[in-house]
Amino acid sequence: MKNSIQEEFIATVSHELRTPLTSIRGFSQTLLSSWDKINDEDKKKFIKIIEEQSQRLINLVENILSVSKSNAEIQVLKKVDVNSSIKKIFPLFIEQYKNHIFKLNLQNNLPPARLDEDKFQQVMTNLIDNAAKYSEEGKTVEIITKIQNNNILIQVKDSGVGIRKEDFDKIFKKFSRLENHLTSRTQGNGLGLYITKEIVEKMSGKISFTSEIGKGTVFEVVFPFYNEEEVLKCSHQS
Ligand SMILES: Nc1ncnc2c1ncn2[C@@H]1O[C@H](COP(=O)(O)OP(=O)(O)OP(=O)(O)O)[C@@H](O)[C@H]1O
Ligand SMILES: [Mg+2]
Structure with a gap:
């Protein structure tokens, strides 16, 4: 540094x-x-x-x-059930943000992903924390999992303050906090998303978002299936 x-x-x-x-x-x-x-x-x-x-x-x-550590160290990637991993950290948010509504919309029988579970939970913690922190009390935060193009897709959806188009390229930068009335009222140091992106990419995932000012934001994380190549090979051979 x-x-x-x-x-x-x-x-x-x-x-x-x-x-x-x-x-x-x-x-x-x-x-x-x-x-x-x-x-x-x-x-x-x-x-x-x-x-x-x-x-x-x-x-x-x-x-x-x-x-x-300048970049997040990833342990060996293992078979992780994304749904049960999310369910383990979920109660913490219900406790911490008592006046928000939290919804889980998890697809049944989701194939396992190849992840470091602690790091995956750090990613989810940062995204869910932001969704609650940057939306007013009483608003809903929804976590969705589903299969999309041979990947596992996880969405964290809020109906909060939203992000201005001109701020889109700042969001994953180190120490960047955007100006809105909730940023000034809440604690944070602009590290969460920077780290989140690093960790996601190290686990062969991708992160993106869509947002509309005043309406809300959806963060999307995509991870490949565990053993995706083998699964594909097997299905071609049979
Ligand atoms: N869901 C969201 N809705 C609106 N703005 C968001 C959302 N998530 C992040 N932001 C904006 O992006 C900035 C950067 O987010 P990031 O998570 O990196 O940092 P932080 O929440 O300020 O602090 P930290 O996560 O380190 O405690 C936030 O300060 C906020 O202005
Ligand atoms: Mg944050």
């Missing part, structure tokens, strides 16, 4: 780390010092905040590590 970029990186990252850490520390201190004075419901509320902020830190650290 060049010096000025490195400084910018450190400044953004320290700010991003400080916010959840301050909140975790504050709520832990309150719980410790006033345990007997706080009712059970409030205790639960405070612990929930600590839990949510820790999750935020984990996602942030994952993204930072991916960038500082």
Whole structure:
């Protein structure tokens, strides 16, 4: 990394780390010092905040590590059932964005994909997090899986603020956050999509999006089937 970029990186990252850490520390201190004075419901509320902020830190650290390794390291690609992998991370978002509506529309009997499951979940986490973060409360975020041209297609659809045409080429750049009223109200450092694209392409996938300002955005990720070539060869031979 060049010096000025490195400084910018450190400044953004320290700010991003400080916010959840301050909140975790504050709520832990309150719980410790006033345990007997706080009712059970409030205790639960405070612990929930600590839990949510820790999750935020984990996602942030994952993204930072991916960038500082300069490119995301991919482990051995294995057979992954995309649907069950999505179902494992899905409850986190329902918890975190309580006032959004989340829908899963997953195709049955989807063939397995060739993926590093942790990295795939990092991709999905970044896309679902953006879909919720850049749409108002009460809006729907839908995750769709289906087969398309011998590939597995995953869509993350929101009806949020949308992206301006002139910003389309900025979206996957490192540290780029676009200007809209939700970007200024939400936390982020413009790393999510940069890393997401790197990871997707390393796993032989493709990422694209369509968006209309004020209407919403659809991110699409495509991955080949596990053993696609063998499957095709077999079907030709038989
Ligand atoms: N679904 C979406 N709808 C509208 N704008 C989006 C959407 N996804 C991303 N953006 C815009 O693209 C920018 C870059 O997204 P990216 O995920 O890389 O960074 P971030 O969400 O700002 O921060 P981070 O993901 O690192 O926490 C966002 O700041 C936002 O302005
Ligand atoms: Mg993001």
